[in-house]
Every structure is written in structure tokens, then in C-alpha cells.
Amino acid sequence: MKKIFLFLLLAISANGFSQIMNPVKWTTAVKKISATEYELIASATISGNWHLYSQNVPKGGPSPTTFTFESNANYLKKGNTNEGAGHTVNDPVFKMKITFFEGKAVFKQRIKLKKPNSKFKVNAVVEYMTCNDSQCLPPKEVDLVFDIK
Amino acid sequence: MKKIIFKALMVILFASALSSCSEKKTVGNEFVVKGKFSKITSPVIVYLTYQDDKNESHKEEFVSKNGEFEFKGNAFASSASIFFTPYVEGYTIDQPEYWTVAAKEMKSKPYFEKSRGFFLEGGTFEFTGDDNLETAKLQTDSENQEIFTEYVQGLEKVKKEYVPLVGQKAVSDSIGIKDQKSDKINAEYELKRKQFVDYAYEFSAKYPESKVSLIALQADGFSYDFDKLSVALDQLSKDLQTVKIASLLRERITKENSNNIGKEAVDFSLEDPNGKEISLQSYRGKYVLVDFWASGCAPCRAENPNVVKAYNKFKSKNFDIISISTDIKKEPWLKAVAEDKLPWVNLIDKKERSKATWVAYGVLGIPSNFLIDPSGKIVAKNLRGIELHTKLAEILK
Incomplete structure (x- = not known):
């Protein structure tokens, strides 16, 4: 699995050196589970040796990735935002177990539609921080849009 | 700011070309990238990654059932890459389910391990081969391919020598003891860093008229030598100087210079x-x-x-x-x-x-x-x- 991601990453990074300045790119997708249930998928492509942190970082640790979904009349959130496995390490600086992502990270949020098969948009904001071994980019907020149709 | 600089590059129609209007093509950024691979017979997704003429990143997909593909778009000067992934009915590569199916397929077919980097600009690009992207023949009217290959190979070489020293220096710094060993690491780090940073400027001095130099100068935003970058931009041919990327790099230099040693610190x-x-x-x-x-x-x-x-x-x-x-x-x-x-x-x-x-x-x-x-x-x-x-x-x- 890791090998595949790595290969994808290499293929992509060959393209954009300018991505070094903006090491995390977000894309969104929507998957239909049933007429009343959808899955919102936010994927981060992380270049080079940069890290993106898990949503579940102990307090006092590095800035976790956080999602805020703007509520509207068309849907209700179902459960929390899931994330992939990532890498867990004992961080020597924060002295705690920290999970981070390299290469790629996928976050999923299930939602329940109030009206079956309705069409609408869900706006969300992801707040995150990217680091490598020697520096971090200041915390950043990115707007995401999920198109339910 | 930096986001704007590194994202928003493009070709403005050259002011001079507009006024004098004829000889220079003002709209010449359309490209067609085609491929024909005789030994790829099962469906694959072909990806083309590149930066368009506004320097927005693209990752385009083409589902190919017979080893043939075609992409169209606009690019002024971009390093681009093509690669294949398996086609899985009903899933996209953003979904984890895709990978459970695709992983098996990728293991059994070596052509999924290959990718092909090339220089993309306006013109036609035709790749032909059996199933190997790396060895496929490229026919194109773009004259920058060889220069680009030289750039990439040279960059890889200096990068390979520099990157391991970044880690060694970080470890040595965190120990915080100044001795013979740390002096040696620091000296070597400085040397290799300089070679890495200077590579872009040496390259663009050698090819001041090639668009590939724009890619080289834009390269790694964290390690500019701003004085050398400024000289390198001045040395580019006239046509390239009027391009947006050049003016955005100049803006970046201005910002850096205003926060340089000897300047008054911005009040806050x-x-x-x-x-x-x-x-x-x-x-x-x-x-x-x-x-x-x-x-x-x-x-x-x-x-x-x-x-x-x-x-x-x-x-x-x-x-x-x-x-x-x-x-x-x-x-x-x-x-x-x-x-x-x-x-x-x-x-x-x-x-x-x-x-x-x-x-x-x-x-x-x-x-x-x-x-x-x-x-x-x-x-x-x-x-x-x-x-x-x-x-x-x-x-x-």
C-alpha cells in the first residue's frame, strides 16, 4: 500500500516544484451510500517529506487537523469524521504518541439527508498545520465544498 | 502572498507583441498530448499532471480502454508527468476501496510502476511504445525536451548530495555541542546547500532563452539566493522577462529585500x-x-x-x-x-x-x-x- 502511494507521490511531485510552497492540496468527493445517506470525502495530497497531523492529537501536542462542517437544513452529521491509519510515533519533543500522515490522507464524514435524493452543497473548513523535520508552515484554514447531487 | 506568487503564474500576452502584433504568436499555449501503447490492452486510468498557463496545478484523468489516450489544455512552461493506474469500475483513486482492488493489479503489471516526466508547453506531444512509459518514444514540435532532461538530471544530482546533510545538521544542531564533528557537518552542509541553490542560477545562465529556465528559477521556494535570483532574472531573454512568473519572482525579491539585513524592521x-x-x-x-x-x-x-x-x-x-x-x-x-x-x-x-x-x-x-x-x-x-x-x-x- 505504502509503495503505491509513494509511487503516486513521486509521479506527482515530479510535476510541481512550486508545491513545495503549498505542500498540502485538498480535493473533495461525495459517495452515495443510499438515498438518504452520503459520505463526504476530503483527501489531502501531501508532498515531499511534509507531515499532516491526525485529528486526534493529545492536548498540548502539534496542531491537529480539524474539520468544521457548516450545518444547514438539508442534512445531519452522522458520527465523527473518520481518518486513515497514518503513522504513529513517540514524539521526542512533545513526549507523547502522535499520529501523522505522509503522502496522502483521506478523511470521511457520513451524513444523513433530511429529504431523500435532495441536491445541495455542504461547506466545510479544514484547519491544519504542515511540518517537516526542520520547520512548519504557519497554521492554515482551507474552505472545502461538497456537492451532493 | 507566497501562495499568490507560486500559484498564479501565467503568460500575459506580451505587451510588446500586442502592440507590434504579428510575428510573435500571442496565443500559442494550447497543447495536445497523445499516447498509443500497443501492449496495454486492459482498461487503465491515464494521469497527466502539469501546471497550466495560469500556473494552477492540474491532475487530469483519461480512461483508456485500448492503450490510447489524448489530453488537451493550456500550458506555457510546466514540468509534466504521465502515469497509469488500474481502472476500477465504480471507484476513484481518492477512495480507499479503490486501492484494495488496484493493489493486486499493480503488483502483477510492471507498467504501473513507471512514470514519464517531460516538459509541457504549447504544441503536440505524441508518445508511442509497448507498455513502458519510460522508454516510450516522444514525438513533438517542442524544442525544450533535451534542455529539460538536462535540468532534471542535474537537479537530482545536487539534491541527492544535499538532502542527507539537512538531516545530519538537524541532529547535530539539536545536540548543541560545537566540536570538530559539528564543524565538519556544518561546513559540508553549507557547501552542498550552496551547490543545490546555485544550480538553478547556473542553469538559467546557460539557457537564458529557454522556458525551462523559468521552471528552474521558480524551483524550491525555501532556498532562494535573492541576489542571484535577481541577476538571473535580468539575464533571461526579453520575451521571458515579461512573463508573469518573472514579475512575481521580482515581487518576492522586493519583499525579501525589504526585510533584509541592514533594512529597517517592519513595525508591528x-x-x-x-x-x-x-x-x-x-x-x-x-x-x-x-x-x-x-x-x-x-x-x-x-x-x-x-x-x-x-x-x-x-x-x-x-x-x-x-x-x-x-x-x-x-x-x-x-x-x-x-x-x-x-x-x-x-x-x-x-x-x-x-x-x-x-x-x-x-x-x-x-x-x-x-x-x-x-x-x-x-x-x-x-x-x-x-x-x-x-x-x-x-x-x-
């Missing part, structure tokens, strides 16, 4: 933990280290004990520190200030990005600091590890 007024505004101006008459950091930044937190050490050593010599946190939220910031026991003035930079102090200082990554003299001039930048102590000892005699 930011809130301390009690909400009281404190300005840089109020520190006139003192040496002050303005230190940018954030609570969640491990490299910053690792550096903090070193900064505290320097503060204790030099605080009696007309020296003070202001830490500026780029934290968005107040609570983790206050907690980290308490944990790291930072005894000096702590400020938070939570203004919107375009008005943020770290942006005004041209900070690209944290930690990052500026040493400012009693008259308000910048006298040193980005002092880390042992360098902070050496520089302070030299200045605060």
Missing part, C-alpha cells in the same frame, strides 16, 4: 496574553530578537530551550526577546508559553493572513527570527542552535 503592534497591544517601536534603544513560532510546531518547540538559554546568557547586555506566535487559537498558545517557560514578551499574530506580521516579514516557515538593533535595523536573520549564541556574543560585546 500585537496583543499579549492580557490583550494589551505591544509594538516593536517601544523597544527602540535595545537589541531585540523577534522570534516567530507556534505551539503546534515541533521544530519551534525543540528550539525554544535554546532560545531561553541565550536569553539568560545575554539579557543583562541590553538584549530582549519578543516571541510572535502564528497560532490561530489563544488557548494552546498560552499553554505552550507556560510549558516552555518563555519569560519575555509573548504576542499572538492572529490577524487575517494578508495583514499578518509574519507575512509582512516574508516568513515562509517557522521557527524564524530577526535580530534588530537599537535603531530598529535588522542585523541578523534565522539564527538557530549554536549560531544564535555565536552571533549574539559577537554583537553584544
